[in-house]
Amino acid sequence: MKKAREYATDIFEAIKKDGNVGLDQAIDCTVKSLLDETVFLREQRHCKTDTCLAAILRETNQKWNAICRRVNGRAGTEVLISNGFKAYLLKKMPDLAVLDDQLW
Numbered sequence: 882m883k884k885a886r887e888y889a890t891d892i893f894e895a896i897k898k899d900g901n902v903g904l905d906q907a908i909d910c911t912v913k914s915l916l917d918e919t920v921f922l923r924e925q926r927h928c929k930t931d932t933c934l935a936a937i938l939r940e941t942n943q944k945w946n947a948i949c950r951r952v953n954g955r956a957g958t959e960v961l962i963s964n965g966f967k968a969y970l971l972k973k974m975p976d977l978a979v980l981d982d983q984l985w
Contacts, residue, residue: 882918885944889951896960904960911948912969915941935980942966 888911895903922928922937945966952960962968970977 882921883914885947886951888914888944888948889955892948892952892961893955896956908961912966915945915966931980938967938970938977 892904892907892911895907897903899906919937919941922940923934926933926937928934928937942964946963949961949963949965
């Protein structure tokens with residue numbers, strides 16, 4: 882598992898190298914990696930309840946927000962949006978809205 886600063890560095894380097902195309906690819910890669918981390922943590926913690934999964938998703942969203950702060954601070958403008966991981970999950974899996982009070 883990577884740290885937020887490592888993801889932020891990868892994203893920022895992609896922006897410098899390829900501009901918006903690199904940014905899009907870096908965001909896709911980061912979100913996929915965060916989803917993989919979520920699965921890994923769920924298995925590692927033997928997660929079997931909604932509450933346990935909600936805690937892992939909340940932690941992952943907090944990591945996304947840390948990545949956002951680093952990238953946006955370095956870029957000097959808003960490149961990534963806060964709670965983007967949450968927005969992605971709710972867009973792809975609207976059923977998670979039922980757990981909204983536990984998740985975020």
